[in-house]
Amino acid sequence: MSIAEKFAAMEYGPAPEDAKEALTWLDRHSRRFGHFINGAWREPFAREYVDTTDPSTGERLASVAQGSSADIDAAVQAARAAFPKWQSITPHARARYMYALARQVQKHSRRLAVLETMDNGKPIRESRDIDIPLVARHFYYHAGWAQLLPQEFPDYTACGVVGQIIPWNFPLLMLAWKIAPALATGNAVVLKPAEFTPLTALAFAEICQEVGLPAGVVNIVTGDGSTGEALVKHPDVDKIAFTGSTEVGRAIRSATAQSHIRLSLELGGKSPFIVFEDADLDSAVEGLVDGIWLNQGQVCCAGSRLLMQESIAEPLIAKIRERMITLRVGPPLDKGIDIGAIVAPVQLERIQRLVNQGVAEGATCWQPQTEMPSRGLYFPPTLLSNVHPSSMVAQQEIFGPVLAAMTFRTPSEAVELANNTAYGLAACVWSESINIALHVSAQIKAGVVWVNCTNLFDASCGFGGYRESGYGREGGREGLLEYLEPAWFKSAPSLPAAKPSPGENADSDRQTANPAPVSAEIDRTVKLYIGGKQARPDSGYSMEVRGRNGQILGEVPLGNRKDIRNTVEAAHKAAGWAKTTAHNRAQILYYMAENLSQRRDEVAHRLSAAVGEAQASAEVNSGIERIFSYAAWADKFDGAVHNPPFRNIAIAMNEPIGAVGIICPHEVPLLGFLSLVLPVVDAGNTVVAVPSETYPLITGDLYQLFDTSDLPGGVVNIVTGYSSQLLKVLAEHDDVDAIWCFTDQTSAFAAKSFSTGNLKQVFTNEGRAIDWFDVKQGEGRWFLQHATQVKNIWVPYGE
Numbered sequence: 001m002s003i004a005e006k007f008a009a010m011e012y013g014p015a016p017e018d019a020k021e022a023l024t025w026l027d028r029h030s031r032r033f034g035h036f037i038n039g040a041w042r043e044p045f046a047r048e049y050v051d052t053t054d055p056s057t058g059e060r061l062a063s064v065a066q067g068s069s070a071d072i073d074a075a076v077q078a079a080r081a082a083f084p085k086w087q088s089i090t091p092h093a094r095a096r097y098m099y100a101l102a103r104q105v106q107k108h109s110r111r112l113a114v115l116e117t118m119d120n121g122k123p124i125r126e127s128r129d130i131d132i133p134l135v136a137r138h139f140y141y142h143a144g145w146a147q148l149l150p151q152e153f154p155d156y157t158a159c160g161v162v163g164q165i166i167p168w169n170f171p172l173l174m175l176a177w178k179i180a181p182a183l184a185t186g187n188a189v190v191l192k193p194a195e196f197t198p199l200t201a202l203a204f205a206e207i208c209q210e211v212g213l214p215a216g217v218v219n220i221v222t223g224d225g226s227t228g229e230a231l232v233k234h235p236d237v238d239k240i241a242f243t244g245s246t247e248v249g250r251a252i253r254s255a256t257a258q259s260h261i262r263l264s265l266e267l268g269g270k271s272p273f274i275v276f277e278d279a280d281l282d283s284a285v286e287g288l289v290d291g292i293w294l295n296q297g298q299v300c301c302a303g304s305r306l307l308m309q310e311s312i313a314e315p316l317i318a319k320i321r322e323r324m325i326t327l328r329v330g331p332p333l334d335k336g337i338d339i340g341a342i343v344a345p346v347q348l349e350r351i352q353r354l355v356n357q358g359v360a361e362g363a364t365c366w367q368p369q370t371e372m373p374s375r376g377l378y379f380p381p382t383l384l385s386n387v388h389p390s391s392m393v394a395q396q397e398i399f400g401p402v403l404a405a406m407t408f409r410t411p412s413e414a415v416e417l418a419n420n421t422a423y424g425l426a427a428c429v430w431s432e433s434i435n436i437a438l439h440v441s442a443q444i445k446a447g448v449v450w451v452n453c454t455n456l457f458d459a460s461c462g463f464g465g466y467r468e469s470g471y472g473r474e475g476g477r478e479g480l481l482e483y484l485e486p487a488w489f490k491s492a493p494s495l496p497a498a499k500p501s502p503g504e505n506a507d508s509d510r511q512t513a514n515p516a517p518v519s520a521e522i523d524r525t526v527k528l529y530i531g532g533k534q535a536r537p538d539s540g541y542s543m544e545v546r547g548r549n550g551q552i553l554g555e556v557p558l559g560n561r562k563d564i565r566n567t568v569e570a571a572h573k574a575a576g577w578a579k580t581t582a583h584n585r586a587q588i589l590y591y592m593a594e595n596l597s598q599r600r601d602e603v604a605h606r607l608s609a610a611v612g613e614a615q616a617s618a619e620v621n622s623g624i625e626r627i628f629s630y631a632a633w634a635d636k637f638d639g640a641v642h643n644p645p646f647r648n649i650a651i652a653m654n655e656p657i658g659a660v661g662i663i664c665p666h667e668v669p670l671l672g673f674l675s676l677v678l679p680v681v682d683a684g685n686t687v688v689a690v691p692s693e694t695y696p697l698i699t700g701d702l703y704q705l706f707d708t709s710d711l712p713g714g715v716v717n718i719v720t721g722y723s724s725q726l727l728k729v730l731a732e733h734d735d736v737d738a739i740w741c742f743t744d745q746t747s748a749f750a751a752k753s754f755s756t757g758n759l760k761q762v763f764t765n766e767g768r769a770i771d772w773f774d775v776k777q778g779e780g781r782w783f784l785q786h787a788t789q790v791k792n793i794w795v796p797y798g799e
């Protein structure tokens with residue numbers, strides 16, 4: 001072709017990246033890798049190896065060990081042995097190691113990028129310009145936290161040995177997101193990379209050796225799901241951090257429910273990409289290219305659901321098609337390629353199957369006549385239009401280069417459609433109107449919202465989901481808390497087991513064999529408190545409440561499933577509470593303190609029959625202080641504005657979780673209730689609370705307090721009864737967004753087990769005793785953090 005012809009055609013020539021260094025590295029390891037345990041390479045116990053291949057060619061790259069439970073055990077033991085020393089070296093020493101890791105990643109950046117592209121199939125442009133620079137940034141950022149830890153988190157300590165399981169879509173980046181915060185906070189790690197993409201994790205293991213990281217602090221065990229399962233089930237792991245499919249996330253949740261293992265889950269998504277009629281459509285189309293065609297759409301936060309305002313749907317679709325025609329699909333090591341290979345045959349089949357299903361359900365499928373490579377695993381960029389919002393392709397994560405397009409008319413319809421999903425990971429909002437963009441962003445239930453931008457990430461900005469997209473954050477200050485625990489909590493003693501509740505229908509249990517004399521002085525009956533009103537229980541049964549000496553103090557209703565349903569409904573109706581100003585919430589709490597103060601003596605007097613005079617009086621006094629504390633916190637527990645290294649600000653907002661079910665401690669009826677319910681209400685959530693089973697009569701005093709303090713009806717609802725029975729109903733209820741359970745260990749485990757199906761957030765005392773009178777244990781940020789979830793809204797600025 002002559003130069004003139006080339007100029008006229010303006011076609012790309014091949015621009016392959018040189019793979020020599022990466023291949024030399026593989027050869028140096030004889031293309032065979034054992035596990036990295038205790039600072040050294042180890043043969044797997046079972047001597048079993050599997051191949052990892054290049055999806056763009058099908059060629060074998062290397063064999064890696066298939067980890068067994070014996071391998072996992074060796075790695076956990078190595079981590080356990082390394083943990084005390086790693087935790088106790090100076091913060092500066094830890095920071096230096098982490099800084100060295102960051103530097104070493106940078107020094108090997110090109111080799112790592114090439115390896116990533118060969119093992120995963122993603123375009124070299126992405127691994128070189130996005131993945132690896134973000135990996136280095138993550139280690140630099142967390143080297144800083146290692147240095148600052150004692151000043152910034154003085155009362156916290158590391159979890160211990162952390163098991164980490166990562167997926168194949170961003171192999172080294174997900175490793176960095178997991179390992180950097182874990183090491184910075186003093187934990188030791190066993191990480192299992194995904195079976196399709198183990199190579200960069202193994203290259204990272206070598207980097208750990210190069211910087212002289214103490215043996216056992218980082219262990220890498222390769223293998224498939226069964227290896228991951230062995231890690232999750234290992235009895236000596238303190239925390240599991242997982243990124244991957246919602247299905248496996250749920251299995252891990254179930255496997256760890258009957259244990260004290262802490263869990264953070266970063267799961268799937270079906271993120272909306274919303275384009276309003278006043279958006280800059282050309283920019284939106286470029287955003288969409290990053291949103292759904294980055295990494296072949298194998299991105300958990302991919303903007304896979306395009307929601308277009310009806311008036312611009314046609315021109316936008318035309319522009320998208322025009323742009324799709326220019327996308328180049330091909331060998332990922334070619335620097336001019338936009339869309340590389342799909343990671344594995346099973347994924348390719350899945351994408352094709354889901355697209356076929358979408359078409360069968362009525363969607364129109366459009367693909368450009370792109371030249372496709374003759375070998376390797378490729379799928380063309382795909383646009384599905386006329387998609388019904390409830391259809392499978394609008395609801396299920398396809399995890400491929402497939403965009404499902406729908407229309408809306410008004411901003412409120414856009415919000416409704418955007419939230420019409422079980423997921424809640426990310427969203428994009430395109431509009432030139434700052435009002436519309438921020439108004440809509442605030443209403444979307446997702447952990448990250450990008451305004452007029454897409455798929456931006458930074459170590460300083462937390463990332464993570466709402467609802468079935470998981471919980472916990474990676475990055476930012478909130479990401480560190482996933483690897484830290486209050487120091488006092490770790491060594492708190494266990495509470496004795498609560499006495500078992502009778503079966504739900506065992507009426508005979510409700511009768512007392514030897515009725516004790518009724519106290520002449522106090523004979524009270526309280527009701528349930530639902531939607532700001534006193535309500536009789538559905539069952540028509542009551543439960544006797546006895547004092548310290550066995551005397552009957554009164555009766556409370558025996559709440560059941562139906563009562564819980566009614567209270568959850570009332571809690572949802574009161575969701576407007578989240579929109580009240582923090583100042584307003586503080587005022588209501590101050591008023592509450594004033595009212596409790598005025599009734600101090602009578603409340604203490606009644607309570608004393610159950611807990612004795614000294615405790616009763618202390619509970620009321622501390623209760624008034626606690627209300628004051630949370631009134632103070634209401635307008636002070638606010639978010640942050642991050643300055644990531646782009647022309648953006650990321651506004652980190654502490655948002656309420658929704659309707660929270662709370663099982664209150666038995667032993668401290670008033671102060672325990674206030675200590676749990678107030679932070680939740682303070683943060684804008686609504687509550688269904690089950691009060692102390694020891695003295696549920698406190699409900700009467702509490703609803704008088706709420707009624708006289710202008711607390712809107714439905715913000716706090718109270719159901720008395722057997723807490724273990726009510727816990728099950730609350731935990732299983734799909735409209736309860738989080739469960740707090742602060743009784744014994746059995747209940748803590750039950751709270752986790754019963755809520756596995758809907759993956760709700762669970763916060764418990766793990767059956768440990770909390771000194772509610774100690775402000776260090778009983779109030780403050782630890783509770784407020786669990787009552788909120790951080791949403792990061794990214795907003796570009798400047799020219």
Ligand code: NAI
Pocket residue numbers: 165166167168169192193194195223224225226227228229230232243244245246248249251252266267268269299300347350397398399
């Ligand atoms: P996956 O969830 O099965 O795998 C993720 C990781 O979990 C891998 O390291 C795997 O070995 C491990 N694992 C699998 N079963 C396990 C178990 N029972 N216990 C412990 N660890 C286990 O994801 P997979 O099969 O690779 O992809 C399937 C679908 O999941 C994709 O099509 C996509 O929809 C979704 N996915 C979502 C990701 C995200 O970041 N949200 C990442 C990867 C996949």
